[in-house]
Amino acid sequence: MITPRFSCSQTEASVLVKIYCPSVRASDVEINVDETLFSVHINPYFLRLNFPHPLIEDDASAAAYDPSSGYLTVTLTKQTSGLEFKDLDLLAKLLAPRPPREAVTQPLIEVLRSSDNSLLDEDEELAARTQELSLSQEQEEILHAAENDWQLPQTLPESLPPLQTSARCRYGFLDMHSGYFVHIEHVENEVNELGADAETCAPSERRRRRLKHEDEKWDEEHYMADFADDEYIRELIAWPNPLTTSAEQFQYTEKENMAMLRLPRKEYLPTVEQTHELYLTLLTILFSYAYDVRTTQHEPTPESAWTIASLTPAFSALDPPPYAPSSRGPLSLSVDELEVTFAASYRRSLSFPLYRSWALAEACRIDVARLLAGGKRMVTRCLLELKEILEHHDVYYVYSKVWVEDLCVWTVAYSDDAVLEGLGKSIEAMAMKKAMVGWDLEELEGLTREDADHGPDSDDESEDEIERMLPAPL
Missing domain, CATH: 2.60.40.790 (Immunoglobulin-like)
Structure with missing residues (x-):
């Protein structure tokens, strides 16, 4: 059909x-x-x-x-x-399956077989009686202790690690995917930071490798050069983003409507904690998108897919948020948690792309806040455009498959406008500090200012004068 x-x-x-x-x-x-x-x-x-x-x-x-x-x-x-x-106007939401009348609050267990003691053999019956006897003795000891007010030692049971039935570790939207990076060594995926281990790396190892790679790519001289010669970066920051400044009434184009019709028909049942993580991951993806939009002035280039994939931790290292334990409820996103999430995006924007500027990262954060203020309609428009950028790339289309495609469906059908708009207000009001990224940005900026104040020394001026006096080469 x-x-x-x-x-x-x-x-x-x-x-x-x-x-x-x-x-x-x-x-x-x-x-x-x-x-x-x-x-x-x-x-x-x-x-x-x-x-x-x-x-x-x-x-x-x-x-x-x-x-x-x-x-x-x-x-x-x-x-x-x-x-x-x-x-x-949200066509993908109308196409989504009708939710169940009664929400499933806990896993359903199917009893495959039931048996009573009459069907046990002699050995099993003896073991059952022994267990009953030991339990009754234990109960008597507890009752006797209660009568004499004894303080029995009590300890919390240790939580068991999650059961692993495969060497592969899942990743992507709601950890639904695996197998996309089996032959990664034969693909020119420049943003993959896990190499051939992408399928087997545990989440903790992914995070460790991501942080290590960011520290290795951090270049103090590059940052200082962009800080000193920031004329073009200031032009990018001053550029009026049409997505956040247009006052026209929102309406999807025919192309966007067709893109929504091509989205898969899926129903998701995320837990409250997973929903919490999806909102945080959405912020990091929107930051990468905002960086590309601002640095290309909303005219994507052949490098746009690389930029977006490089700046998103969930893509390059398969390491989505949260990056710190939540200090509040599962659906409450505290300012501290938002700051840690954006600090991860800031680190990548200062380590990988061509323009590495704290002020530019701040402008992208404000862009994210204003995109969120437009609710799920604006966020969906951004995700559809980002999806198209990735899918037109021979290699990075994989990140659309494991993340963006499902995130589009979830945003349209399941995200909450009130939550998105509230996040936008919180993000715009945040005060990010340079120490959050873990590098001495303020010290480097101070050294750059001192160097600019001193100007060229006398020896350099003399050498320049001598070069001007020399005859031009034939």
Whole structure:
């Protein structure tokens, strides 16, 4: 079946679904409405949408097909007239499966076989009786201790390490993926920091290697040179980012709508802790995107995929946040945790790309805050563009497969506008300190200023004067 192009709009009492299905017979159309679930089948097209509020079929409902344009327009009546249906422009959210009526709060266990003591053989029965006897003796000791007010020693049981049934370690969105880097040694993946061990590195080892590689790539002279000669960097910082400065009403383009239709139809059941980690990872990806947008002035280059992949720890080292334990609840993102997350992105922006400037990193952080202020619509637009950049690269498309594609679906269907907007306000109000990255930036900047204040010494001036007096070469 083919998922057709479609768009949705609404009036005070109805929802209108406009479906592009050319060269079909209108008499074959099958339409079904089940509370919030709407489906239409007209061979070879099938569309199923999940709306936020119930719909009904009544005398006001209708379907009209225009063979000249190829559009089928279905009018559905709202069960509650006047109720606003939000997010009708988020097509991927409408295509997402309907969530279960009762949320699953704990893993479900299937009992494969049950047996009682009557079916045990003699040895097993003897072992069971011995265990019962030892338990009854232990209970008597506990009761006797309670009568005499004895203080029995108590210790918390040690937590068991996670069970590993394979030498491979999973990675990517919700740790759903593996196998993408099996033959990495035969691929020109310049951003991969784990080498041939990408499939077997434990999370702690990934982080250790990432930090080590950042320290090795850190170049004091490069940073000082960019600090001293920052004319072009100041131009990049002053450039007005159209994504954050445009006052036009937000509306997806036809290209973006088609990109959302091509997203996979998946349902995710992340835990509260995993949702917490997804929001933090989203921040690091948006920072890398904001850096590329600002340094290319929103005109991606052949190097854009490398820049984005290099600056994102979840891509280059398969090391997503959190980078520090949360001091608050799983859904509460503290300022300290946000600072640690951005410090990781700052480190990479000061170690790998062409322009290495603290002021530029600060401008990218403000860009991230203002993108988040646009809610899931703006964030989805950024992720779709980033996805296209990665997928057009022969090597780095893999990071779209293991991270960005699923993150697009999750952002549209599961992220919360209130959380995103709250993050934007917190990030814009943050005061990042240069000591957070672990390098002596302030000392290097001070040395650069001193060198600029002194100017060229007399010996250098004399040598320049002598060179000017020499005859030009033939």
